[in-house]
Amino acid sequence: MTCARIGALALSAALAAAAMTTGASALTVTQSWFGETEGGSPVIPTSGPALSAHDAFLGALESSDVADFEGLDDGTQLSTTNGAGAGWTTYGGATFSDNGLGGPARIRTGITANEQYYSSPENFVLIGSGGQITIDLGLSGANAFGLYATDVGDFGDSLMIEALSYDGSLNPIWTELGNLATTSADPKSNLLFAGFTTDENFFGLRLTVSNVRGNDQFGLDDFILGSTPGAATVPIPGAGLLLLSGLAGLAGLGARRRAV
Ligand SMILES: [Ca+2]
Ligand SMILES: [Ca+2]
Numbered sequence: 001m002t003c004a005r006i007g008a009l010a011l012s013a014a015l016a017a018a019a020m021t022t023g024a025s026a027l028t029v030t031q032s033w034f035g036e037t038e039g040g041s042p043v044i045p046t047s048g049p050a051l052s053a054h055d056a057f058l059g060a061l062e063s064s065d066v067a068d069f070e071g072l073d074d075g076t077q078l079s080t081t082n083g084a085g086a087g088w089t090t091y092g093g094a095t096f097s098d099n100g101l102g103g104p105a106r107i108r109t110g111i112t113a114n115e116q117y118y119s120s121p122e123n124f125v126l127i128g129s130g131g132q133i134t135i136d137l138g139l140s141g142a143n144a145f146g147l148y149a150t151d152v153g154d155f156g157d158s159l160m161i162e163a164l165s166y167d168g169s170l171n172p173i174w175t176e177l178g179n180l181a182t183t184s185a186d187p188k189s190n191l192l193f194a195g196f197t198t199d200e201n202f203f204g205l206r207l208t209v210s211n212v213r214g215n216d217q218f219g220l221d222d223f224i225l226g227s228t229p230g231a232a233t234v235p236i237p238g239a240g241l242l243l244l245s246g247l248a249g250l251a252g253l254g255a256r257r258r259a260v
Contacts, residue, residue, distance in 0.1 A: 102128020116219025146195030153182025
């Protein structure tokens with residue numbers, strides 16, 4: 001075993017001890033914002049409850065970065081792009097994946113869908129009933145997330161938003177930030193904004209469309225990641241992820257030994 005690997009082992013042990021003593025657990029939503037603009041509009045919002053919620057959310061953040069999905073071709077599957085391609089600069093290493101249900105989540109350009117629209121010109125993400133987008137932020141933790149969504153609640157479907165953290169034993173914990181449902185009697189093409197802040201950083205997100213009637217699609221746009229003032233930049237769960245990569249390295253070492 002090389003000195004570098006021994007060093008990694010010692011570091012991993014120290015990080016594991018730190019993680020276990022702090023006992024990091026499920027996230028707590030510290031604040032949330034929600035606004036729904038009736039009637040929707042196939043244009044960038046300039047007024048209304050959704051925009052007000054968006055602006056209030058941004059006002060609570062110390063830093064933020066938005067994935068507006070511009071610059072991607074119409075039809076691009078979200079799973080083939082990354083944070084940088086989506087427009088995130090601070091979170092350029094983020095990756096997207098989806099479960100393929102309801103049709104793979106994909107980029108649409110312009111007003112190309114029935115009741116789903118962009119909120120920033122002119123691309124958005126189209127996702128169907130039962131669809132689920134997972135966002136892996138790697139080591140780039142954040143403690144704020146918000147997004148615009150159109151047509152949510154038409155035909156009864158809702159949009160659940162969950163965030164990923166780790167417990168002291170590095171088991172993943174998914175915490176529900178919110179389950180977006182319309183507040184309108186006529187939700188067709190309405191524009192919603194929802195934003196959330198959490199007490200600790202998260203390292204992944206999951207957006208899941210329910211499949212109540214299995215027959216509709218949502219438009220999603222402007223995924224905002226950020227941090228509230230004073231938010232920890234290097235939390236224990238991040239150290240846990242370092243430990244995980246250390247363990248992965250050890251697993252690789254074992255595999256090579258067996259191969260010899
Ligand atoms: Ca956009
Ligand atoms: Ca619809």
